[in-house]
Amino acid sequence: MAYSTKLIDHYENPRNVGALDKGDPTVGTGLVGAPACGDVMKLQIKVGRDGVIQDAKFKTFGCGSAIASSSLATEWIKGKTLDQAETIKNTDIAQQLSLPPVKIHCSVLAEDAIKAAIRDYRAKNAQAPAKAAS
Amino acid sequence: MNSTTEFRGNNAPAQPIYLDYQATTPTDPRVVDAMLPYFTLKFGNPHSRNHQHGWDAEAAVEHARRQVASIIGADEREIVFTSGATESNNLALKGVMRFHKDRRNHMITLVTEHKCVLDSARHLEMDGVDVTYLPVKQNGLVDLDALKAAITDKTALVSIMAVNNEIGVIQPLAEIGKICRERGVYFHTDAAQAVGKIPLDVNAMSIDLMSISGHKLYGPKGIGALYVRRKPRVRLEALIHGGGQERGLRSGTLPTPLCVGLGEACAIAEREMPAETERLTYLRDRLLKGIKDALPEVYLNGDLEQRIPGNLNLSFAYVEGEGLMMGIKNLAVSSGSACTSASLEPSYVLRALGVEEELAHTSLRFGIGRFTTEQEIDYAVEQVVAAVRRLREMSPLWEMAQDGVDIKSIKWAEH
Numbered sequence: 268m269a270y271s272t273k274l275i276d277h278y279e280n281p282r283n284v285g286a287l288d289k290g291d292p293t294v295g296t297g298l299v300g301a302p303a304c305g306d307v308m309k310l311q312i313k314v315g316r317d318g319v320i321q322d323a324k325f326k327t328f329g330c331g332s333a334i335a336s337s338s339l340a341t342e343w344i345k346g347k348t349l350d351q352a353e354t355i356k357n358t359d360i361a362q363q364l365s366l367p368p369v370k371i372h373c374s375v376l377a378e379d380a381i382k383a384a385i386r387d388y389r390a391k392n393a394q395a396p397a398k399a400a401s
Numbered sequence: 402m403n404s405t406t407e408f409r410g411n412n413a414p415a416q417p418i419y420l421d422y423q424a425t426t427p428t429d430p431r432v433v434d435a436m437l438p439y440f441t442l443k444f445g446n447p448h449s450r451n452h453q454h455g456w457d458a459e460a461a462v463e464h465a466r467r468q469v470a471s472i473i474g475a476d477e478r479e480i481v482f483t484s485g486a487t488e489s490n491n492l493a494l495k496g497v498m499r500f501h502k503d504r505r506n507h508m509i510t511l512v513t514e515h516k517c518v519l520d521s522a523r524h525l526e527m528d529g530v531d532v533t534y535l536p537v538k539q540n541g542l543v544d545l546d547a548l549k550a551a552i553t554d555k556t557a558l559v560s561i562m563a564v565n566n567e568i569g570v571i572q573p574l575a576e577i578g579k580i581c582r583e584r585g586v587y588f589h590t591d592a593a594q595a596v597g598k599i600p601l602d603v604n605a606m607s608i609d610l611m612s613i614s615g616h617k618l619y620g621p622k623g624i625g626a627l628y629v630r631r632k633p634r635v636r637l638e639a640l641i642h643g644g645g646q647e648r649g650l651r652s653g654t655l656p657t658p659l660c661v662g663l664g665e666a667c668a669i670a671e672r673e674m675p676a677e678t679e680r681l682t683y684l685r686d687r688l689l690k691g692i693k694d695a696l697p698e699v700y701l702n703g704d705l706e707q708r709i710p711g712n713l714n715l716s717f718a719y720v721e722g723e724g725l726m727m728g729i730k731n732l733a734v735s736s737g738s739a740c741t742s743a744s745l746e747p748s749y750v751l752r753a754l755g756v757e758e759e760l761a762h763t764s765l766r767f768g769i770g771r772f773t774t775e776q777e778i779d780y781a782v783e784q785v786v787a788a789v790r791r792l793r794e795m796s797p798l799w800e801m802a803q804d805g806v807d808i809k810s811i812k813w814a815e816h
Contacts (some may be wrong), residue, residue: 303759330724333724
């Protein structure tokens with residue numbers, strides 16, 4: 268597969284590989300995909316009291332496109348509020364990495380991973396004041 | 402290929418190290434030498450009966466025919482040149498079934514056959530032929546009892562490949578041939594990955610039709626052959642009509658240089674097979690040991706003993722195949738992962754072995770061959786081990802496994 272330089276860069280030098288403490292109440296964990304499909308992404312966010320994502324980490328089982336999509340996702344969401352991060356579209360990711368058509372689903376999974384992490388954080392902090400609840 | 406270069410960092414070769422010998426092989430320089438005169442010097446049409454140009458070309462083609470026959474223990478009159486194993490498989494299946502359709506309309510094959518066999522069978526099904534696709538055992542081999550049970554008095558043909566292209570396993574040809582002979586059924590085998598790699602004897606193995614591919618045994622691309630038994634005679638219809646060449650079974654001017662190339666490739670393989678087998682077995686074992694000594698949770702797909710020496714198909718748990726291939730870009734290999742196929746389906750051969758989908762996604766196929774060096778093998782071990790370790794560090798599944806989580810117990814949110 269002939270990939271774009273940006274994609275290859277994310278594969279060779281992935282940003283934010285690692286793990287945050289799942290038990291920490293300020294951490295939201297999203298786990299999407301399935302091993303049987305060949306794509307599993309775990310994306311975690313650490314959210315400050317102001318609702319801004321302070322840190323993000325990911326781990327991915329998947330092809331180069333999947334790894335690059337999730338790496339890019341963590342890069343983009345750092346420093347954003349939860350609401351802002353939720354607006355990230357898979358098409359933005361796909362465009363940035365010039366994903367070939369057959370790999371678009373990897374960017375969809377990355378968008379799902381972001382949303383899943385945010386959902387998890389909100390569920391854990393359901394008692395928290397205004398901003399997160401809806 | 403410079404075998405004394407140290408392949409590290411800036412010295413990495415411009416072209417990746419080739420470890421995909423089941424996909425294709427480089428044409429042996431000795432084969433190219435044998436072919437060259439027939440392009441510009443002895444360029445005649447081998448069917449031109451009236452002048453030296455034709456006679457020279459014909460002599461070369463007939464010599465090549467003898468060489469091809471020799472490596473499989475056949476008579477030269479039983480060799481039909483084709484454009485390759487795909488055409489040979491088409492000719493064998495469609496040719497036999499169309500000839501016999503009024504009296505015998507059933508054929509049997511395996512789920513692990515090459516696409517050209519499976520697709521030809523499906524096409525025949527659309528024409529009303531009854532096809533049985535037998536499953537295989539976990540080691541990739543056919544269940545002989547299941548084969549016996551599947552044969553009926555309407556069966557005309559059994560088609561079972563000699564060696565599988567993905568996992569390299571060798572089917573029990575002599576036993577299959579015996580069963581078919583007893584029941585009066587033709588036995589066709591797609592031997593594209595077998596000729597020149599394992600000893601083949603059409604008589605000892607009771608084979609009636611055999612497909613041969615030039616570019617799988619260091620011959621040129623674009624040429625192959627179909628062995629068609631004369632005694633007892635196998636009856637089949639031609640697919641390509643015209644001037645009646647190849648006993649009417651395959652019309653078209655024979656491509657003299659390509660035929661010469663196939664013949665020479667067979668002759669070289671026949672001579673060098675024992676020594677090459679030993680060398681490839683040594684290299685294969687070195688590759689396998691090097692990887693398994695360094696990495697846990699590596700699984701071999703397909704039987705290790707009933708296997709050609711040049712093939713290794715391994716699953717690296719928790720690491721996806723295409724991602725892994727990107728990490729070993731100095732090695733040319735292939736994978737059974739969905740991500741590497743245009744259809745996003747994982748390898749049907751691995752699935753047929755009962756390999757679970759997630760392991761099918763983690764597989765790599767290594768093909769070693771005549772020009773593979775020990776240094777290349779050692780480099781490959783290093784590269785693969787480093788890439789797998791790096792990707793496992795990035796893998797949520799590896800993380801779960803290390804934490805003692807039973808991955809099978811998780812309800813995945815598939816989409």
